[in-house]
Amino acid sequence: AQTVTQSQxxxxxxxxxxxxxxxxxxxxxxxxxxxWYKQPPxxxxxxxxxxxxxxxxxxxxxxxxxxxxxxxxxxSLKISDSQLGDAAMYFCAYRSAYRGAQKLVFxxxxxxxxxx
Amino acid sequence: xxxxxxxxxxxxxKTGQSMTLQCAQDMNHNSMYWYRQDPGMGLxxxxxxxxxGTTDKGEVPNGYNVSRLNKREFSLRLESAAPSxxxxxFCASSEADRDxxxxxxxxxxxxxxx
Numbered sequence: 001a002q003t004v005t006q007s008q009x010x011x012x013x014x015x016x017x018x019x020x021x022x023x024x025x026x027x028x029x030x031x032x033x034x035x036w037y038k039q040p041p042x043x044x045x046x047x048x049x050x051x052x053x054x055x056x057x058x059x060x061x062x063x064x065x066x067x068x069x070x071x072x073x074x075x076s077l078k079i080s081d082s083q084l085g086d087a088a089m090y091f092c093a094y095r096s097a098y099r100g101a102q103k104l105v106f107x108x109x110x111x112x113x114x115x116x
Numbered sequence: 117x118x119x120x121x122x123x124x125x126x127x128x129x130k131t132g133q134s135m136t137l138q139c140a141q142d143m144n145h146n147s148m149y150w151y152r153q154d155p156g157m158g159l160x161x162x163x164x165x166x167x168x169g170t171t172d173k174g175e176v177p178n179g180y181n182v183s184r185l186n187k188r189e190f191s192l193r194l195e196s197a198a199p200s201x202x203x204x205x206f207c208a209s210s211e212a213d214r215d216x217x218x219x220x221x222x223x224x225x226x227x228x229x230x
Contacts, residue, residue, distance in 0.1 A: 009156070035218060045206065045221035091158055102147050102166070102210050103174060104219055106158035 002027045004094050006107035013082045014115050020067075021077045021110050023092030031097035034068065034075045035104065039089040048090070051075065053097070079112075087114045118142050122207050122222035129197040129229045137192040137225050139207030147210045148190035149174075149219065150182060152203040159206065165190055197229045 003026045013019035025034070036048040051059045051068050058066050063080045079086055092107040120141045129135055141148065146167045151159040151174075161174030165184040179201060181193045190209075194201060204226050208219040 004158075006158075043204065043224045045208075045219075047218045050218060102217070102219075103149060103161050103164050104159075106151075106160070108156055108158045 002029070002032075002094050002096070002105050004092055004105050004107035006090075006092055006110050008110045009108070010111045010113070012113040012115055013079075015082055015084060017082055018078060018080045019082055019112065021079075021090050021092075021112065023075045023077070023107055025073050025075065025092075025094050025105075025107075027073070027094065027096075029096055029098075033095045033097060034066075035093040035095070036064070036066070036075075036077045037091045037093060037106075038086075039091065039109075040085075040087070045091075049077065082114050084114050084116065087112060120207055120209055120220050120222035122205075122225050124225060125223065127225060127227050129194075129227065131198060131229060133197050134193070134195050135197065135227075136194075137205055137207070137227075138189070139191060139222060140189045141207075141209040141220070142188065143209060143211075143220065144187070145209035145211050145220070146187070148184065149208045149210075150180075150190070150192045151206045151208065152176065153206060153224070154203050162192065162205075194227075197227075199229045201227065202229045203227060 032053045034051045038046045049061045067076045089109045093104040123138045149164040150162040153159045163182040165171045168187045207222040211217040
């Protein structure tokens with residue numbers, strides 16, 4: 001079974017600075033998808049960014065980018081120019097590419113605090 | 117655009133009571149899921165339904181039952197609530213025929229069992 005590990009329960013960063021959240025995963029599959037979700041205090045789960053394992057190019061969405069290292073099974077999230085609205089729980093998630101297996105496996109989460 | 121709607125938002129139960137969490141999506145998604153979220157453990161899959169008419173166990177199914185009532189609705193039932201089921205419950209849906217389709221989540225139900 002696949003597992004996802006987020007080794008940083010909490011992180012903090014000064015507003016306008018850059019922070020990187022770590023995520024590692026364990027799988028024997030070669031084709032899969034990786035996601036980062038954000039959960040603000042409202043409890044809503046918001047998709048931040050996604051990465052297809054077959055793509056070597058790292059995904060980018062505005063201030064959010066990933067560093068995908070397939071051989072190392074690492075998928076970190078970089079937030080540039082941190083804003084107060086970025087404060088939230090962040091979850092890394094894995095999904096097999098095989099049809100019918102769309103369920104996500106989540107990491108434990110990292111609580112990000114933004115210091116003004 | 118309602119997306120995924122869960123009811124209720126909050127619930128308090130006594131040990132042994134039963135209840136059903138309701139979930140509906142209006143995005144014509146084939147697949148639906150129930151997760152529970154506990155501190156330090158992320159979200160864990162309880163049950164899922166890959167398509168209308170099918171349901172399968174996830175990582176933590178004990179103490180729960182589900183019903184895929186139709187394509188839109190997927191309910192989660194606790195027959196005899198236990199304090200260990202105190203958690204935040206999320207329903208989600210996704211398109212089954214798009215490989216990289218993300219899950220769309222409801223806003224969650226905070227359940228407390230005393």
